[in-house]
Amino acid sequence: MVKFNLPQNSKIEVGSYYKDKTNSTNLKKVNVYRWDPSTGNNPRIDTFEVDMDHCGPKVLDILFKIKNEIDPSLTFRRSCAHGVCGSCAMNIDGVNTLACIKSHTDINGELNVYPLPHLKVVKDLIGDLTTLYKQYESIQPWLKVEQTGEEKVELKQSQKDREKLDGHYECILCACCSTSCPSYWWNGDKYLGPAVLLQAYRWINDSRDGSKKERLKKVADELKLYRCHTIMNCTNSCPKGLNPAKAIGSIKKMLATS
Amino acid sequence: MEKNKNPLSPHLQIYRWHISSLLSISHRIVGVINILIITLICFWVCSLLLGENSYESTREVLKTFFGKFLIISFCWTFSFHILNEIRHIAWDMGYGFDLKVAKITGILVFLGSFILTALFFIVGKYFI
Numbered sequence: 001m002v003k004f005n006l007p008q009n010s011k012i013e014v015g016s017y018y019k020d021k022t023n024s025t026n027l028k029k030v031n032v033y034r035w036d037p038s039t040g041n042n043p044r045i046d047t048f049e050v051d052m053d054h055c056g057p058k059v060l061d062i063l064f065k066i067k068n069e070i071d072p073s074l075t076f077r078r079s080c081a082h083g084v085c086g087s088c089a090m091n092i093d094g095v096n097t098l099a100c101i102k103s104h105t106d107i108n109g110e111l112n113v114y115p116l117p118h119l120k121v122v123k124d125l126i127g128d129l130t131t132l133y134k135q136y137e138s139i140q141p142w143l144k145v146e147q148t149g150e151e152k153v154e155l156k157q158s159q160k161d162r163e164k165l166d167g168h169y170e171c172i173l174c175a176c177c178s179t180s181c182p183s184y185w186w187n188g189d190k191y192l193g194p195a196v197l198l199q200a201y202r203w204i205n206d207s208r209d210g211s212k213k214e215r216l217k218k219v220a221d222e223l224k225l226y227r228c229h230t231i232m233n234c235t236n237s238c239p240k241g242l243n244p245a246k247a248i249g250s251i252k253k254m255l256a257t258s
Numbered sequence: 259m260e261k262n263k264n265p266l267s268p269h270l271q272i273y274r275w276h277i278s279s280l281l282s283i284s285h286r287i288v289g290v291i292n293i294l295i296i297t298l299i300c301f302w303v304c305s306l307l308l309g310e311n312s313y314e315s316t317r318e319v320l321k322t323f324f325g326k327f328l329i330i331s332f333c334w335t336f337s338f339h340i341l342n343e344i345r346h347i348a349w350d351m352g353y354g355f356d357l358k359v360a361k362i363t364g365i366l367v368f369l370g371s372f373i374l375t376a377l378f379f380i381v382g383k384y385f386i
Contacts, residue, residue, distance in 0.1 A: 010265035035265055043265050091267075094274030117269035127267055182279070185269050229286075230349050232278035235357055246355035253352050 002186045010121075015044030018070050024051035029110040030062055032074065035121050043121065046071070052104075059092050059113070060099040063125075075124035083239060086174030090115055090125050096176035096237040116179040118188065129175055135192050136173065139200040139219070144211040161207035168202035168247060170240050171195065177234035177244045183227045191227035192219070194234035194244035201247040204254070220255050228252075277364040285342045288335045295332050330379060337374035341367045 006012075015034055020027055027049050035043035048066050055065050060078060067074045076099070078088040083101040090099055091114040093107045104111060119127030145155065178184050178193035192200070197219070204215045219225050225248070234244040305312045319325050345363050348354045354363055 004270055006268060006271065007266055009263070010268070012268060033267070037264070091272060094272055112272070114272050115267040117267055117273055119267050120264040121267050122264065128264070180273065182270070229282060230278075230346065231282040232357075232360055233273075233276065235355070235360075236276050236278065243355055243357070245360075246352075249349055249352060249355055252350065256350070 009042060011042055013042050013044045015046040018046065018048045020049035020051060022051045022054075024053055026052045028052050028062070028104065030066065031110055031112045032063075032066070032125070033114040033121075034074070034124050036073070037123055057103050057105065058100055059102045059104050059111070060088055062104055062111070063099060063113070075126060077126055084172065086172035089174035089176045089179075089239070091117055096180045098174060098176070098239040101239055116175060118185040119179060127179070131188060132175055132178055132193065132195065135196045136199060139192070139196055139203065139215070141199055141203060143203075143206065143209055145208065146210055155208045157207050164205050164207070165202060167242055168198060168205065171198055171202070171242055172240060173199075174239065176237045176239055180233040180237040181228075182231055182233065183229060187223060187227050190223040192224050194228070194248065197225065197228070197251065198242065198244040198247040201251050204251065216251070216255060216258065219251060225251060225255075277361055277368075281342060281364050281367065285339065285346075288339050291335050292339055295335065330375065333378040334371055334375045337378065338367070338371035341370050341374065 012033070030048045030050050031045050032048065033043060034046050048070055050062055050065055050070075055061055058081075060081060063074065063076055063078075067076075076088065076090070078100065079085040080087070081100045083098050086098065088099040089096060091112075092099060092102050093112055096116055099113075113125065115121055115125045115127045116129075119129065122128050143155070147153070147155070173195055175195055177198075178188075178195040181194055183191055184193040200215065200219050203209055204212055204219075209215075228245070228248045230245055230249070232245050235242075235246070238244065302316060305316060320329060345354065345367055348363075354360055
């Protein structure tokens with residue numbers, strides 16, 4: 001359902017203003033989306049003045065600095081801190097990306113940090129990705145073969161066939177693309193979204209997989225696949241530089257030509 | 259977990275517009291406008307069947323500044339939709355998904371729509 005406005009309980013209010021206490025001259029104003037499930041209040045935007053003379057180059061460094069030095073209750077997911085795990089995906093300066101590989105020097109003026117768009121917020125910058133993981137499960141992201149395992153024969157793949165997976169296997173499922181897609185915002189329960197479709201394409205395209213036809217048939221659905229209108233927000237936001245729009249286009253083309 | 263109590267994170271309100279997303283939404287809006295215009299043109303053609311008087315009255319309306327503005331706007335909506343649709347056909351054939359290419363074709367569509375409008379105008383005014 002297309003709903004342009006946020007529901008009543010999601011309207012964002014103005015939060016606290018944390019003034020700088022270090023007397024630094026190099027300050028950056030950081031606006032962070034906050035929501036605490038224990039209070040029952042509406043979400044708010046807290047503004048922090050951060051001393052940039054003593055802060056690392058990434059947006060994640062800023063968040064850590066706030067958490068360590070200003071407000072320890074700030075909640076966000078992170079793990080590897082160098083763009084491999086995909087935990088710290090969030091909306092920074094209006095575009096979804098990983099806080100750990102986004103440099104704050106790219107952003108002039110105030111820095112706005114929000115959770116990934118159009119998700120149920122769990123706390124502060126953490127969105128609930130349960131639906132996306134269920135959808136990922138629905139495309140059966142594993143090799144489906146006739147073999148039972150008793151044969152003791154290797155499933156070989158030529159170098160050429162392996163190259164077909166380049167640009168798809170690198171996906172870390174950070175959900176930046178899916179949550180940037182307006183189609184996914186309006187139809188997130190039925191439309192699979194760019195991240196899952198990119199994965200679907202990855203398995204359709206694997207030369208070792210035995211159920212290409214069934215996979216294609218399963219994904220060929222007005223809502224599951226064809227809600228993609230090539231808006232290209234997915235490709236614009238992918239922090240790994242992949243191209244989900246192209247993968248979805250390839251699935252459509254495969255279906256049209258098979 | 260009482261999921262429904264949890265707020266929805268902001269989406270349209272905060273997401274930055276790109277050329278591709280702007281063109282996509284304008285393509286849709288312009289598509290709807292075009293359907294309305296085509297319907298209007300059909301009515302216009304039908305009204306011409308009623309004879310000279312009805313021809314003259316539509317002509318009077320279209321000759322005004324507002325009428326001309328409308329016609330030129332319609333030329334633009336058609337030009338824009340046709341050019342962007344060509345972009346979509348290229349995508350359907352598997353070309354032009356590269357981010358840079360998509361950006362360039364997007365800008366070309368936007369600029370091209372004005373050039374095509376000017377062409378429509380010039381051809382209409384001097385050659386027909």
